[in-house]
Amino acid sequence: MSKGLVTKEKWWKWLEDKKDRLFLSERAQKRYGSWFPPEVKVVKNGKEILLPSGEEMYRYFWAGEEWKVEEGEVNTAPLFFFSLPCEARAIIEITDKVFLHEPIDKNYRQRRKSLSLGILACLQPEPTCFCSLVGGGPFWKNEEALFLVPRKEDIYVEGEGELLSYSEEGGEKVKQEIQTLQKEVESGLPSPLPSYFSQELYQHFEDEEWDDISWHCMNCGACTFLCPTCYCFDLSIEGRLKGFQLRSWDSCMFPKFTLHASFHNPRPTGKERVRQRVMHKFSYFPEREGNFACVGCGVCVEKCPVNWDIREAIERMVEKIDRLRA
Amino acid sequence: MFEKEIRRKAKELLEAKTVDLVIGYTSGSLPFQARPILVSSPEDVGKLVWNHFARSNLARYLLPYRDSSKKIALLAKGCDARAVAVLLQEEQFPRERIHIIGLPCPGVISRRKLEEKLGEIKEEDFSWEENSFLFQGEKWEVRPFLEDTCARCRYPNPPLYDELIGEEKEPWRDGSVDYLKELDNQSREERWQFFAAELSRCIRCYACRNACPLCYCKECFAESDSPRWVNGVPTLSDNLFFHLGRSMHLAGRCVECGACERACPEEIKIGLLPLKVEEIVRENFSFEAGLSLEEEAPLLTYKESDPGEFIK
Numbered sequence: 001m002s003k004g005l006v007t008k009e010k011w012w013k014w015l016e017d018k019k020d021r022l023f024l025s026e027r028a029q030k031r032y033g034s035w036f037p038p039e040v041k042v043v044k045n046g047k048e049i050l051l052p053s054g055e056e057m058y059r060y061f062w063a064g065e066e067w068k069v070e071e072g073e074v075n076t077a078p079l080f081f082f083s084l085p086c087e088a089r090a091i092i093e094i095t096d097k098v099f100l101h102e103p104i105d106k107n108y109r110q111r112r113k114s115l116s117l118g119i120l121a122c123l124q125p126e127p128t129c130f131c132s133l134v135g136g137g138p139f140w141k142n143e144e145a146l147f148l149v150p151r152k153e154d155i156y157v158e159g160e161g162e163l164l165s166y167s168e169e170g171g172e173k174v175k176q177e178i179q180t181l182q183k184e185v186e187s188g189l190p191s192p193l194p195s196y197f198s199q200e201l202y203q204h205f206e207d208e209e210w211d212d213i214s215w216h217c218m219n220c221g222a223c224t225f226l227c228p229t230c231y232c233f234d235l236s237i238e239g240r241l242k243g244f245q246l247r248s249w250d251s252c253m254f255p256k257f258t259l260h261a262s263f264h265n266p267r268p269t270g271k272e273r274v275r276q277r278v279m280h281k282f283s284y285f286p287e288r289e290g291n292f293a294c295v296g297c298g299v300c301v302e303k304c305p306v307n308w309d310i311r312e313a314i315e316r317m318v319e320k321i322d323r324l325r326a
Numbered sequence: 327m328f329e330k331e332i333r334r335k336a337k338e339l340l341e342a343k344t345v346d347l348v349i350g351y352t353s354g355s356l357p358f359q360a361r362p363i364l365v366s367s368p369e370d371v372g373k374l375v376w377n378h379f380a381r382s383n384l385a386r387y388l389l390p391y392r393d394s395s396k397k398i399a400l401l402a403k404g405c406d407a408r409a410v411a412v413l414l415q416e417e418q419f420p421r422e423r424i425h426i427i428g429l430p431c432p433g434v435i436s437r438r439k440l441e442e443k444l445g446e447i448k449e450e451d452f453s454w455e456e457n458s459f460l461f462q463g464e465k466w467e468v469r470p471f472l473e474d475t476c477a478r479c480r481y482p483n484p485p486l487y488d489e490l491i492g493e494e495k496e497p498w499r500d501g502s503v504d505y506l507k508e509l510d511n512q513s514r515e516e517r518w519q520f521f522a523a524e525l526s527r528c529i530r531c532y533a534c535r536n537a538c539p540l541c542y543c544k545e546c547f548a549e550s551d552s553p554r555w556v557n558g559v560p561t562l563s564d565n566l567f568f569h570l571g572r573s574m575h576l577a578g579r580c581v582e583c584g585a586c587e588r589a590c591p592e593e594i595k596i597g598l599l600p601l602k603v604e605e606i607v608r609e610n611f612s613f614e615a616g617l618s619l620e621e622e623a624p625l626l627t628y629k630e631s632d633p634g635e636f637i638k
Contacts, residue, residue, distance in 0.1 A: 053529070053558075053559055053560055054557075054558070054559025054560075054561070127356065127357075128356070215362075215363075215364050216361055216362040216363065216364075216387075218386070218533065218536040218537060218589075219536060220531050220532050220533035220535075220536040220537070220589070221529075221530075221531040221532060221533075222529075222531040222533045222591040224531075225529045225530075225531050226529070226531075226591060234558055236557060236558070238557060246557060246558075246559065248557060248558030248559045249558060249559075250558060251531075254532075254549070256549050269390070270390075301355070301356070302356075303591035304591075305381070305382075305533045305537055305588070305589035305590070305591065306361050306362060306381075306382055306537075306589075307354035307355060307356055307359045307361040308361075309354075309355040309356075311355070312355055
């Protein structure tokens with residue numbers, strides 16, 4: 001992995017032949033919009049590229065004697081996605097683990113293969129942010145992605161590939177400056193959740209706290225649809241003798257998400273659904289994959305129409321667990 | 327802003343067991359937020375707050391208690407009380423189970439508008455009154471900072487209540503803002519452009535529907551499998567179908583509270599559709615929902631003497 005400084009001029013030169021293949025997250029655009037050309041496609045998060053809200057998995061028709069099936073087409077042109085660390089982490093540590101582990105999702109894999117990630121350091125964590133609580137950080141990086149810190153006149157870059165050949169050695173001074181900046185941004189951020197949290201949380205599945213925690217949630221899908229890690233989907237057949245199988249986003253907040261054909265619903269009220277959302281992100285997923293299925297971007301907190309705040313649910317359960325351990 | 331009186335009243339009702347539960351607002355985890363809260367013990371009434379950020383229509387929080395026997399006190403702005411009136415008229419609750427603590431509403435303030443005009447804002451820089459506020463010592467009128475849904479409000483005062491805390495207010499609506507007129511004056515093409523742009527941003531999270539106190543169908547048509555009207559993909563045509571369907575289903579029932587629009591995470595002007603439908607109902611039937619328990623709801627009433635041939 002190399003490090004270096006890319007001047008503004010060279011940055012724009014590097015972008016020149018990529019203009020029509022550039023994606024930028026909404027939140028990164030707010031901070032770094034001026035570093036990207038007007039052609040850049042602004043998306044809410046990586047889900048919009050990798051897991052579109054609607055996708056034809058295959059088309060079919062009845063050809064008189066037999067069914068004909070054609071698989072859906074997936075765009076494989078190389079694309080670049082620039083986002084904040086939390087949003088990149090959602091892809092690398094969460095959705096990749098879901099769709100690239102067996103059984104592999106072919107469509108996701110094809111899109112993912114052609115997607116290069118750029119991580120833009122987060123220099124202004126917002127009041128709704130909590131990445132450090134869930135194992136991330138404003139300077140979180142990953143070897144597969146470019147890591148960038150835009151400065152006044154240049155960009156500090158870490159990683160591999162073509163962009164690095166445009167860079168110049170920054171020397172010790174730049175290294176110091178970046179380290180100082182990182183320290184400054186990270187100071188005062190909450191420390192990570194205790195390692196026993198995911199395992200112990202499940203022991204509190206039946207606790208009465210969930211009634212109170214879930215009470216004011218309206219069970220809309222704003223949090224799950226806007227979350228960069230929520231990946232649950234529905235499959236439906238659209239058409240009879242001719243049609244397609246549709247994959248569309250679904251949300252554990254909706255009653256129909258778990259409605260059985262018998263009309264029994266194992267998650268009949270908001271309480272079970274809210275608990276599921278918390279448990280999946282903070283217990284089931286980490287127990288299976290080793291990290292939380294929440295990157296602490298805070299979008300759900302910011303966008304919730306009734307200020308349902310997942311941090312409060314977590315804090316309350318951490319407190320309870322620690323009280324019982326003491 | 328009458329917070330003390332509200333807490334005192336809530337405590338009194340709970341202690342006397344006049345009610346089992348009080349539904350009101352409390353401070354949120356973010357500044358400039360008041361979120362719904364359920365208070366069931368007199369010791370907790372101190373959590374209740376009343377301010378310019380009471381965005382939700384609390385009548386919506388009654389719905390999960392339809393099949394219980396709980397007696398519930400509800401803090402009700404003009405629009406919340408109107409929604410309760412419709413719920414009562416539609417026989418969702420017996421009158422004696424709901425105790426309405428009426429609150430003349432000072433209007434909900436938009437955090438976005440505060441930030442647009444005042445820049446970076448902190449809660450401690452403000453001191454609030456009903457009609458004005460001090461920001462860093464400087465006095466501002468509330469009016470320009472109101473949510474659109476509240477600037478157009480006709481009924482800040484609850485038309486129905488068991489008791490009223492505070493003094494009745496004049497509506498903010500002064501003719502300077504008439505969103506419907508603006509739309510009515512546009513050509514069909516312009517209106518289509520407007521709604522197409524707004525509704526193509528909809529992610530169909532159903533926050534609007536779930537925030538609505540009168541959207542209480544057990545199964546929403548948008549989620550029905552047979553017949554299947556829309557699928558889960560938020561395309562413009564399905565979004566339009568959902569929002570038009572919802573607006574029509576609310577015809578003559580919508581109390582124009584705008585909770586749908588305030589709930590929208592994408593800030594889509596979604597309240598305009600039901601607003602237009604209610605204007606048509608007003609013009610044709612001289613009726614506004616939720617203003618009295620006695621007046622018949624024209625679209626929910628069947629009469630053999632109906633002058634409309636098509637309905638007989």
